[in-house]
Amino acid sequence: MKKSIWLFLIFIFLVIPASALEAPVPPGEAAAIAPPPTLSFGQGLQKMLRAIIPTMRPDVAEAIGVCTVIFASAVLVSLVGGDVQRLSDASALCGIGCISTAFLSSAHSLILLGASTARELQEYGKLLLPVMTTALAATGHMTTSAALYAATAMFNTAIGGFLISTMIPMLYFYLAVCVSAALTGEKILKAVKKEFKAFLTWSIKTVLTVFTAYLGITGVVSGTTDAAALKATKTAISAFVPVVGGVLSDASESVLVSATLIKNSVGIYGIYAILAIFLKPFFRICLHYLLLRICAAVCAMFTSEAIGELVEDFSSVLAILLGLTGALCIILFISCVCFLRGSGL
Amino acid sequence: MKFLGQLLVTVSGVSILGGIGASLTGSRTAKRIRVITGLFILLAVLEAVSSVSPGDYLGDFERFTLDAEHYADQGRALSETERAAIISRSLGAYIETGAADYGLRLEAKVDLSDEDRCSPVSVTLTGEWTAEQKEKITADIAREIGIPKERQQWIFRK
Numbered sequence: 221m222k223k224s225i226w227l228f229l230i231f232i233f234l235v236i237p238a239s240a241l242e243a244p245v246p247p248g249e250a251a252a253i254a255p256p257p258t259l260s261f262g263q264g265l266q267k268m269l270r271a272i273i274p275t276m277r278p279d280v281a282e283a284i285g286v287c288t289v290i291f292a293s294a295v296l297v298s299l300v301g302g303d304v305q306r307l308s309d310a311s312a313l314c315g316i317g318c319i320s321t322a323f324l325s326s327a328h329s330l331i332l333l334g335a336s337t338a339r340e341l342q343e344y345g346k347l348l349l350p351v352m353t354t355a356l357a358a359t360g361h362m363t364t365s366a367a368l369y370a371a372t373a374m375f376n377t378a379i380g381g382f383l384i385s386t387m388i389p390m391l392y393f394y395l396a397v398c399v400s401a402a403l404t405g406e407k408i409l410k411a412v413k414k415e416f417k418a419f420l421t422w423s424i425k426t427v428l429t430v431f432t433a434y435l436g437i438t439g440v441v442s443g444t445t446d447a448a449a450l451k452a453t454k455t456a457i458s459a460f461v462p463v464v465g466g467v468l469s470d471a472s473e474s475v476l477v478s479a480t481l482i483k484n485s486v487g488i489y490g491i492y493a494i495l496a497i498f499l500k501p502f503f504r505i506c507l508h509y510l511l512l513r514i515c516a517a518v519c520a521m522f523t524s525e526a527i528g529e530l531v532e533d534f535s536s537v538l539a540i541l542l543g544l545t546g547a548l549c550i551i552l553f554i555s556c557v558c559f560l561r562g563s564g565l
Numbered sequence: 566m567k568f569l570g571q572l573l574v575t576v577s578g579v580s581i582l583g584g585i586g587a588s589l590t591g592s593r594t595a596k597r598i599r600v601i602t603g604l605f606i607l608l609a610v611l612e613a614v615s616s617v618s619p620g621d622y623l624g625d626f627e628r629f630t631l632d633a634e635h636y637a638d639q640g641r642a643l644s645e646t647e648r649a650a651i652i653s654r655s656l657g658a659y660i661e662t663g664a665a666d667y668g669l670r671l672e673a674k675v676d677l678s679d680e681d682r683c684s685p686v687s688v689t690l691t692g693e694w695t696a697e698q699k700e701k702i703t704a705d706i707a708r709e710i711g712i713p714k715e716r717q718q719w720i721f722r723k
Contacts, residue, residue, distance in 0.1 A: 241643075350636045357640025365640060369633035374626055393577040406584035408599055412577060463659065463709040464652075468683050471651035475644050 241355050241482050243489040244347035247340055250496035257488040264492050272500050276507065282326060283508045287515040289322035290531055294523040312524050313403065319527065320399045323512075323534045327395065330505055334541040335388045337501040341548050342380030344497060348490045348552075349373055352559040355483035359476055360450055361562045363442035371438065372555035375431050379551065382423075383544045390416075391537055398533035402526045417536055424543045431551055435558055487560040491553065498549040502542070509538040575609040649682040656685055656710060663705055664690075667698050675710075687716040694719070 245251050253271045255264040297315035349369055356365035394416055401409035512535040520528035583602025587595040653675045660673035671692035678684045688706060703714050 350632075353633060353636035354640040354643065357637040358644040359640075360644070362637050362641055366630070366633035366637040369636055370626070370629045373629045373632065377625070377629075389574065390577070393574060393581075396581055397577050400581045400584055404584055404587075406587055408587065408602060409580055409584035412580040412584075416577070464656070464685060464711060467652055467655045467659065468648075471648045471655060471683075474651060475648045478647070479640075479644055 241351055241358075241486060243351060243486040243493065244344065246344055246493035246497050249500075250340070250493065253500075254489070254492045254496035257485045257492065261488075261491075265495070268492070268496055268499055272503060275500070276503060279504045279507055283511045286322050286326050286508070287511045290319050290512075290515050291518065293318040293322070294519040294527050294531075297527060298523045312526060315523075315527055316399065316402045316530060319530060319534075320402075324395065326508065327534065327537060330508060330538065331388060331391050331541060333501050334505060334545045335384055337498060337545050338380055338383045338548050340497050341494065341545075341552060342376055342384075344493060345372070345376045345380075345552050348486075348493070349376070349555070351486055352483070352490065352556065355479060355486050356559050356562060358479035359483055359562060361442075361446045362449065363445040364438065364562060365559070367438040367442045368435070368555060368558050371431065371434050372551065375427065375551050376548065379427060379544070379548050383548065387420075387540075387544055391541065394540075395534075395537060398530060398537075402530040402533075405526060413533065417540070420540050421543070424547050428547055428550065432554065435554065439558075483562075484560060487556050491556045494549060494552050494556065498545070501545065502549075505538055505542050505545070509535055509542060512538065576606050579605045579609065645682050649677050652683055652685075653677055656688075660688065660690070660702075660706060660710070663709075664692075664698075664702055667701060669694055669698055669702070671702075675712075685710055685712050687718065688712050689718045689720065691720045691722050693721065 243257075246254055253268050255267045259267065293315045297311045300311040349372055353365045353369040356368070394413070397409055397413050397416065400406070401413050512531065516528065516531040516535055519531050579602055583598055583605070587598040587602070590598065656675040657673040660675070661671055664671040664673070669692060671690050671694070674689045674691075675685050676687045676689075678686045688710075690702075694702070699719060703717055706712050706717060707714060
C-alpha cells in the first residue's frame with residue numbers, strides 16, 4: 221500500500237515539468253506538415269512525403285518546361301550551324317542566349333527559395349536549440365549540452381550568414397561568369413568558374429568535417445565531465461541519512477525520467493520540424509537539378525561543347541544551392557540527434 | 566562573412582570584365598588584359614586576406630559560449646526546482662504516514678536547505694496531538710530525517 225502511494229506521488233510529480241519546455245512550432249506551411257512526435261520516424265517521414273509529393277506537380281511541369289526549351293535550343297543550334305563557321309558562331313551565341321534566359325528565370329526563384337529555406341532553418345534553429353539545451357541540461361548533462369549548443373549555434377549562424385549574405389549574390393555572379401565563359405570562350409573565365417566551384421565544394425565539406433570533428437571531441441570530453449559530476453552527486457546522496465537518501469534518490473530518478481521524456485519529445489518534434497521546413501524546397505531544387513543533369517547529358521551528345529558545358533554549369537549552380545541548404549539542415553539534424561543521445565558524435 | 570562576399574564579388578567582377586575585354590581585342594592586347602586582370606585578382610585576394618581579424622570570430626564564439634552556459638544553467642535550475650519540490654512533498658508525505666501509524670492526522674511541510682536544495686532543514690507540523698505522541702514523532706523525525714527538535718515547529722489546530 222505504502223509503495224503504491226509513493227509511486228502515485230512520484231507519477232503526479234512527473235507531470236509537472238512537461239509544461240515548462242515545449243518544442244517551437246515551425247513557420248508557415250511546415251507547421252501543418254510536421255507530424256506529432258508520437259509517430260515513429262518512418263511513419264512521420266511517410267506522412268510528410270504524402271503531404272509534400274502531391275503539391276509538386278506544378279514544379280514538375282516547370283522543370284520539364286525549362287528543360288524542353290534548353291533541349292530545343294540545343295537541337296536548333298546544331299541543326300542551323302552546319303559547316304559554315306560564321307553561321308555556326310552566330311547560332312551558338314543565340315542558343316546560349318536562349319538557354320540562359322530560360323534557365324535564369326527559374327534559377328532566380330530557386331535561389332530565392334534556397335535563401336528563404338536557409339533563413340527559416342536558421343531562425344528555427346535559434347528557437348529550438350535553447351529548448352534542447354535546457355532539456356538536456358535538466359537530465360544532468362550540463363557540459364555536453366553547453367558544448368553542443370555553442371557548436372551548433374556557431375555553425376548555424378556561420379553557414380546561414382554565409383549562405384544568405386555571401387552565397388546568394390555570389391550564385392548570380394557565378395551564373396554571370398558561366399554565361400560569359402560560354403559566350404566568349406575565354407580561358408580566364410573558365411578558370412575562375414572552375415576555382416569558384418572548387419572553393420564552394422571545399423567550403424561545404426570543410427565546415428561539415430569541422431563540425432562533426434568538434435562534436436566527436438565534445439562527446440569524449442564533456443561525456444567524461446558529466447559522468448564524473450553524476451558520480452559525485454551519487455556519492456553525495458549516499459552520505460545522507462537512509463530515509464532522506466532514498467527520497468533524494470527517487471526524486472532525482474523521477475526528475476531524470478521526466479526530463480528525458482521531455483528532451484526526447486522536443487528532439488523528435490524538432491527533427492520532424494526541420495525536415496518539414498527542408499523537404500519541400502529540397503525536392504523542388506532536386507527535381508530541377510536532376511532534370512537539368514539529364515538534359516545536360518542528352519545535349520552533350522549532339523550539340524557544341526560550349527552549350528553542353530553551360531547546361532552542366534547551370535546544373536552545378538543548383539547542386540551548390542542544394543549543398544549549402546542541405547549542410548544547414550544536416551548541422552541541425554546531427555545536433556538534434558546528439559541532443560537526443562545526450563552526447564557528442 | 567562580409568570580406569568573403571566582397572572578395573568573391575571583386576574577383577568575379579574583374580574576371581568577367583577582363584574576359585570580355587580579352588575576347589573583344591586582338592591577341593597582343595588580350596595578353597595585356599589577361600595580365601592586368603590577373604594582377605587585380607591577386608590584389609583583391611591579398612587585400613581581403615590582410616583585412617581578416619580573427620577577433621571578430623572569437624567574439625562570436627564567446628557570445629555563443631555564454632548563451633550556452635545560460636541555457637544549461639536554466640536546465641539545471643529547472644531540474645533542481647522540480648527535485649526540491651518532489652523531495653519536500655515526499656518527506657512531508659513520509660512524516661504524515663508515520664504520524665498516521667500513531668493515530669494522528671498531521672500536515673507536514675518540510676523546508677529544504679537554500680544551499681543544496683535537497684537536505685531538509687526544518688519542518689512545520691500542523692494538527693492535533695498529545696504530549697506523548699509529539700515526543701515520539703519528534704524523535705522519529707530527528708532520527709530518520711535529520712531535522713533536530715529545535716527546528717521542528719508544531720502548530721496546534723483542531
